[in-house]
Amino acid sequence: MGISTKEGLDIDLYQNKGRFLYKYAGSFLENAVKICFKSRFPESGSKRIENSSGVRPRMFEIDCLVGNDAIEIKWRDATTDGDHIIKEHTRLKSIASSGYKPIRIMFYYPNRSQAKKIQLALSDLYAGLGGEYYSGEAAWTYTEMRTGIDLLSILNRIANERGVS
Structure with missing residues (x-):
């Protein structure tokens, strides 16, 4: 295949x-x-809710339901296919029609341009349904504001204690 041993490793x-x-x-x-x-x-x-906007999937899972806030927790989302945004739109509409406010917190933004475009579209979807979308530093800040726990500082302290940069 033209791949050297070093490239393979x-x-x-x-x-x-x-x-x-x-x-x-x-x-x-x-x-x-x-x-x-x-x-x-x-x-x-x-919490699992029914898909009120389609048949597939039959159910959606809310990662963390706090009162009426349906929080989707993502460390990163690098998906680039069109089906992803369709499924996410259906999920968000189902959450909103169930009486919940969709909120997304994503800690690390994707690198690829197509994935970034999808994240911009998702941000618009959340806003259009009265939801909230936080990514990067805003996700860390939102988490600390809501929970009172500065998770980023805790993780950085652990990494520093172990000599991880």
């Missing part, structure tokens, strides 16, 4: 780093955020 290395980052570190951050909300709002938690 680099591909394996970056594939494994990517797998770890996306599967484990991302899940860790999302779960840590849920714990912050659960600590501040013990009655909060995930």
Whole structure:
């Protein structure tokens, strides 16, 4: 295939780093955020609602329901396909029609231009349905404002104690 041994090793290395980052570190951050909300709002938690705008999927899950705030927690969203935005639009309409306010917090913005365009469209969808959309620094600030927990400082302190930059 024209790939040198070094390139093959680099591909394996970056594939494994990517797998770890996306599967484990991302899940860790999302779960840590849920714990912050659960600590501040013990009655909060995930909730499944019916898809009121279509047939597939039949149900949607709200990551963290705090009162009427349906909070979607994403460490990062790099999806670039058109089906993603259609499904997200359907999910948001179902949340709003169920009487909840859709709120999205996404801590790291995607790098690819197509994924960035989709995030801009999603931000508009949230606003159009009376929701809120926070990404990057605003997501960290929103989490701290709502929960009273400065999760970013905690994670930075842990990383510094372990010599991770």
